[in-house]
Amino acid sequence: MKVVDRRWFKIAARLLVIAAVLGLWQYVAVSGVLGDDAFPTMTGTLAQLGRELGGRDLWQAIWDTVRGWGVGLLIGCSAAIVVGTLLGLNRFAYLSVIPVIEFLKTVPVIAILPLAIVVWGASLEMKVFLVAFGVFWPLTIQVIYGVRAVDPVVRDTATTLRLRGLRRFTGVTLPSAAPFIATGLRVAAAVGLILAVIAELIGGAPGLGLSILTSVNAGPSRLPATYAFILVTGIAGVLVTSLFSYLERRLLHWHESQRNNASRAA
Amino acid sequence: MAKTPSTAPPAGTDEGRTRSLDVPSTADPVVAAATTPSQQFSARSGRRAFAPVRKALTSIWRLWFFALVLVLWWVLSASSTNTFFPPLKDILTQLWDLWVLGDARSQLWSSLEHFAIGYTLAGVLGVVAGALLWKFARVGEAVSPVLYFVYVIPTAALLPAIMAIMGIGASMQITIIVLAAIWPTLLNTLDGMRATDPTKLDTAKALHMSGTRTVWTVVLPGAMPQIMAGLRHSLQISVIMMVVSELVASQSGIGFFILEAQQRFAITDMWTGIIVLALIGSVLTFLFILVERVVLAWYLGARAVEQKG
Numbered sequence: 001m002k003v004v005d006r007r008w009f010k011i012a013a014r015l016l017v018i019a020a021v022l023g024l025w026q027y028v029a030v031s032g033v034l035g036d037d038a039f040p041t042m043t044g045t046l047a048q049l050g051r052e053l054g055g056r057d058l059w060q061a062i063w064d065t066v067r068g069w070g071v072g073l074l075i076g077c078s079a080a081i082v083v084g085t086l087l088g089l090n091r092f093a094y095l096s097v098i099p100v101i102e103f104l105k106t107v108p109v110i111a112i113l114p115l116a117i118v119v120w121g122a123s124l125e126m127k128v129f130l131v132a133f134g135v136f137w138p139l140t141i142q143v144i145y146g147v148r149a150v151d152p153v154v155r156d157t158a159t160t161l162r163l164r165g166l167r168r169f170t171g172v173t174l175p176s177a178a179p180f181i182a183t184g185l186r187v188a189a190a191v192g193l194i195l196a197v198i199a200e201l202i203g204g205a206p207g208l209g210l211s212i213l214t215s216v217n218a219g220p221s222r223l224p225a226t227y228a229f230i231l232v233t234g235i236a237g238v239l240v241t242s243l244f245s246y247l248e249r250r251l252l253h254w255h256e257s258q259r260n261n262a263s264r265a266a
Numbered sequence: 267m268a269k270t271p272s273t274a275p276p277a278g279t280d281e282g283r284t285r286s287l288d289v290p291s292t293a294d295p296v297v298a299a300a301t302t303p304s305q306q307f308s309a310r311s312g313r314r315a316f317a318p319v320r321k322a323l324t325s326i327w328r329l330w331f332f333a334l335v336l337v338l339w340w341v342l343s344a345s346s347t348n349t350f351f352p353p354l355k356d357i358l359t360q361l362w363d364l365w366v367l368g369d370a371r372s373q374l375w376s377s378l379e380h381f382a383i384g385y386t387l388a389g390v391l392g393v394v395a396g397a398l399l400w401k402f403a404r405v406g407e408a409v410s411p412v413l414y415f416v417y418v419i420p421t422a423a424l425l426p427a428i429m430a431i432m433g434i435g436a437s438m439q440i441t442i443i444v445l446a447a448i449w450p451t452l453l454n455t456l457d458g459m460r461a462t463d464p465t466k467l468d469t470a471k472a473l474h475m476s477g478t479r480t481v482w483t484v485v486l487p488g489a490m491p492q493i494m495a496g497l498r499h500s501l502q503i504s505v506i507m508m509v510v511s512e513l514v515a516s517q518s519g520i521g522f523f524i525l526e527a528q529q530r531f532a533i534t535d536m537w538t539g540i541i542v543l544a545l546i547g548s549v550l551t552f553l554f555i556l557v558e559r560v561v562l563a564w565y566l567g568a569r570a571v572e573q574k575g
Binding site for chain 1: 411416424429505550
């Protein structure tokens with residue numbers, strides 16, 4: 001085994017790259033290539049991050065963002081799972097509705113944001129609506145495909161055994177659709193967070209996005225705070241993605257797509 | 267998601283099932299088992315004369331719900347006095363006046379220009395960077411945590427910071443589009459190239475093919491379905507970031523038009539902007555699908571045969 005293939009070497013290389021990036025950040029900021037007022041130093045940003053973590057404003061902003069994201073995700077995903085299941089179970093409904101959904105999926109979600117802003121103003125409702133609307137269409141399609149992807153043999157067996165209604169749904173349809181739904185949920189969670197931040201940034205609803213914007217507008221002295229907020233947003237993204245990947249692996253460990261670990265459902 | 271082409275076997279089989287439900291005649295397992303591929307082909311070619319007509323009729327019929335939605339919108343909003351939901355008739359009249367006859371078209375070109383430059387850059391850089399990370403796998407592994415972090419940060423959060431550095435203008439908007447849209451292409455290129463069949467690589471080596479030639483004739487075509495899936499996702503993100511950058515800081519573009527209409531409380535004008543944006547999103551996706559069909563013709567053809575046989 002070569003040195004470069006050893007585990008400790010790989011970890012060391014990764015740490016080295018992270019250190020190099022942080023060092024480069026510091027160097028660029030100190031040298032002033034990007035303008036002194038436009039780019040804070042790495043040390044200044046981390047110090048500011050430490051101070052913000054001790055204060056209440058940052059936690060309030062995180063809570064606002066997480067609340068808007070969570071409620072929106074809950075509403076959008078519940079609606080998508082119900083609608084997607086119903087459409088997936090009926091061939092006629094599926095064929096009729098799929099062009100509309102495919103069309104709406106290509107519409108940039110952001111187009112609806114100005115409307116939400118005039119209707120609800122800079123509020124939690126506006127944010128929740130945007131997140132729910134944004135995750136609904138892609139997840140619905142995912143659920144429809146999942147429900148329709150039942151193995152024909154399994155489906156026929158269920159019919160032979162006269163499984164109907166709820167029993168058939170929970171015993172046959174749902175397990176077969178689960179990997180599709182899980183993938184859809186993981187994507188929805190990440191997209192939802194992005195939409196929540198955009199809603200705060202453009203719509204002015206309180207949260208991390210608004211904190212970033214106000215600290216930028218507050219002038220150069222608050223610039224380290226801006227980058228501290230951006231870092232926090234990035235960490236929130238990492239946490240959300242890791243959490244949903246973990247849940248997916250954990251809850252679907254029985255499914256073949258997870259067992260051979262070759263690929264995910266999409 | 268389930269529809270995007272993928273080289274991974276489990277996804278492929280799932281996809282096959284979903285697709286085949288649309289075409290019951292060929293998907294019937296009994297028929298498929300009882301007839302050889304060539305028999306199926308001859309059976310199909312007999313009906314081929316009517317196929318285009320029937321296909322067109324079916325696709326028109328399938329749009330009935332779409333039409334119903336539009337008619338309902340038209341009828342229900344006809345006498346609407348709600349400020350936020352003006353009659354569809356007024357919106358369409360205004361749309362014609364502003365975007366076809368009027369000068370709002372210049373906003374459209376401004377937006378599309380930024381989009382075109384940003385998306386092209388993101389696509390090219392994404393494929394090149396993905397290929398480099400595949401080629402230098404150890405470097406790729408070392409930089410993966412940093413890459414992952416930048417990928418996961420909601421790019422919109424970076425917008426104020428980039429504004430502070432670059433100021434307001436076209437270069438800032440293009441930068442933000444590239445920063446957001448590069449990831450799906452990059453990651454899909456990397457994944458697709460990693461999935462290259464080792465046997466094919468060994469064959470290329472046995473034939474003494476040069477490294478460049480191996481990439482062009484073996485690795486790249488093999489990864490193409492997944493690269494196209496990445497490029498399609500990048501396209502959608504590019505459109506979104508184009509609008510976001512205009513909504514936050516710009517003096518031109520569709521996003522600016524919508525925002526300005528909203529601030530004037532000209533709700534009908536705002537609706538026209540929203541509809542134009544929706545149309546741009548779907549027209550661009552449609553164009554992309556056309557390009558994809560040409561680029562991946564060999565792949566889609568091969569897969570269709572595989573499914574029938």
